[in-house]
Structures are given as C-alpha cells and as structure tokens.
Amino acid sequence: xxxxxxxxxxxKKHFPFRTGFFSRTGGTVFAVDxxxxxxxxxxxxxxxxxxxxxxxxxxxxxxxxxxxTEGRVLFEGEEVFKLGKEELRRLRPKMQMIFQDPHSSxxxxxxxxxxxxxxxxxxxxxxxxxKREMVAQLLEKVGVPAQMMDRYPHExxxxxxxxxxxxxxxxxxxxLVIADEPVSAxxxxxxxxxxxxxxxxxxxxxxxxxxxxxxxxxxxYISDRVAIMYLGRIMEVAESHEIYLNPLHPYTEALISAxxxxxxxxxxxxxxxxxxxxxxxxxxxxxxxxxxxxxxxxRCAEEGPTLHEVSPGHFVAxxxxxxxxxxxxx
Numbered sequence: 059x060x061x062x063x064x065x066x067x068x069x070k071k072h073f074p075f076r077t078g079f080f081s082r083t084g085g086t087v088f089a090v091d092x093x094x095x096x097x098x099x100x101x102x103x104x105x106x107x108x109x110x111x112x113x114x115x116x117x118x119x120x121x122x123x124x125x126x127t128e129g130r131v132l133f134e135g136e137e138v139f140k141l142g143k144e145e146l147r148r149l150r151p152k153m154q155m156i157f158q159d160p161h162s163s164x165x166x167x168x169x170x171x172x173x174x175x176x177x178x179x180x181x182x183x184x185x186x187x188x189k190r191e192m193v194a195q196l197l198e199k200v201g202v203p204a205q206m207m208d209r210y211p212h213e214x215x216x217x218x219x220x221x222x223x224x225x226x227x228x229x230x231x232x233x234l235v236i237a238d239e240p241v242s243a244x245x246x247x248x249x250x251x252x253x254x255x256x257x258x259x260x261x262x263x264x265x266x267x268x269x270x271x272x273x274x275x276x277x278x279y280i281s282d283r284v285a286i287m288y289l290g291r292i293m294e295v296a297e298s299h300e301i302y303l304n305p306l307h308p309y310t311e312a313l314i315s316a317x318x319x320x321x322x323x324x325x326x327x328x329x330x331x332x333x334x335x336x337x338x339x340x341x342x343x344x345x346x347x348x349x350x351x352x353x354x355x356x357r358c359a360e361e362g363p364t365l366h367e368v369s370p371g372h373f374v375a376x377x378x379x380x381x382x383x384x385x386x387x388x
Contacts (some may be wrong), residue, residue, distance in 0.1 A: 063234060064120070064133055065131070066131055067094055068094060069094075069120075069126060069131060070088075070091055070126065071089050071126055090112045091290035091291050092129075092291060095285060095292065095295070101266060101282040102266075102267040102280055102283075104269045104271065104278075104285070104298065105117075105269065106271055108272060108288075108313075109272055112287060113287055114158070116287075117236045120236060125139075153232060153233070154227040154230065154234070159243055169207065170206065170207050177230045192229065196229055197222070200221040200222075217248035217251065220241070220252055221255070224259070236267075241253060241276060253276065256280065257280060269281055274317055275317055278298055278302055283297055284298050284301045288346060289347070290346075292365055292375065293307045293376070295374075296372040306374045307347075308351045308352065344360060344362060345358045345362050357377045358377055
C-alpha cells in the first residue's frame, strides 16, 4: 500500500431540519455518518452509490465547503478541520473540485479565460500576460481552442464547459482533485472523451483523485479502487477488478448485477431490490440496508455493522461476513 495523501476518519455530516409553525427541530438527516477512507498518492478512488447516499456531501466536507459535524480529515498528515483561515487559504490550491453541472458551476458573466485564471488571481498574483499564457496552454490541453478564451460560457457546448471546469480545477497544480459526477450531465459519446481526458491528465499531472459517480461502468473504467456508499456509510471497499468480480455486500451485488451486458445476457443475473431505501432521518443503529436485504438475519435489525477486512485489501460492512469470520475462528 502506498503513502496516504488523504485520510478520512469517522467523518460525519448531519443536517438538523425544522418543522411546524414555531420551527422546532423535527429531526436530523444523517447525510454522512461515520466514513473511514484512505486515498493513496497517485491513485483514483471511485465512490459509487445511488442518488442521495451522501457522495457529494462527503466531497464538499473534505474540502471544507461544508463544515463537519464530527470526524477528521488529514491531508498530507495535516488535519484540515483544525486549520485557521490563512492556513486553509494556503491549502486550497492543493485540493480542487470538478463540479457535476458544467452549466451552473461557471459564472455566466465572466469570460472563460477569467474563469480559469481566477484561482491564479486569488492565490498567485501573476502578471496579466503570464496568466493569459498559462490559461491558453491549459485550455488547449483540455481540448478548448485558446482563441475562444474571451467568450462566455453560454457560447460553449456542455462537453466544452466541462473541459473548462477541468482546466479551472487544474490551473493551480493541485495534488488532489475531487470529481463530483463530472460526466453524468453529458451525452454518452462525450462522456468517453472526457473520461479519457481525465485519465490522460491524471498521468501527466500525477494527480490523486476521488471520483464520485452513480454509474458503475464509469467508475470501473477510471478507478484503481472502489468504495460503495449507502445512506451515508461505506458498505464495501476493494480494488476495482476485485469488487466487480467478487462483490461481497448484498447492496454491491445488486448494483453490479444492474450493469447492462453487451451480450444481452441480463436475464437471470439481475438482482432487483425490493422496497425503497429508508429516509436518512434519525436512523436507528441497525444496518440501513437490512429492510431491503434478502440475506438479512436478526442481528442486522439490532446493530449496525462496521467496516472490516475480510481478505487483503477487501473491506465490507456486513454482519454476514463478520459471522463467517467468527465461525472460522472457533
């Protein structure tokens, strides 16, 4: 295992909400509820799960775009949540984000060249001509002609706007990039181009990446390791090839079975989950997936499982495998 660039320890983000005429606290949404993850230098960790499971919230808390409820995030061994305003400002260039929506994430009143150069303006203060040269070179590298840098975002297609968003994230030379579903808003033909671009840039700039997506085909294509998230918790983590060939958690099995096969042999392999996921509001200590799991037993409704290693590099949060380990040990 390589050196860790980012370590996430028991990270939680809870959102209290208010109801009624007097705005009393009506409960708590457990968007991120005790996440432990490690991302090594130079690797891409894919974070997958259905919509609403807390993936994007986790990414924003890591970057302190949202403040945590509890937990720690260490970047290069430094605790991000203990940094003061000036220390955090110095850290920002090393940690950047590519946002999901290439339309709303770009300021419509700014020219593209100014959007990409904004990070340099804030953090570096280079001369205007030097900034324009850097922006022009990076725009060409991501596939946007440099002569278009004086145009506005609405003059570009969705794929071009996302390339501009990628350039904005890379202009300061970050070590960590959090890509929040960067291709989900694009046509399928454009998705492949942007994914290939991200992989090329990762190699060229030696980037470490947290790649957030709900499409497991995309995650498989770009990731070294994959983490599966459900209702704010990590259900399974393993090498990419391992998790697709040997999924252990029942939720992971269902997600993998839903990936369409080119051969058309989907009949009989699809595992349809019954029922709807519970609301992440005042969840009990039980396993959040137990109400939809065909393999659940009594303990699942009484106690939430913890993430533990069942084989080298393969972690799963499921009482089924905890019970098997105990049985092997007796």
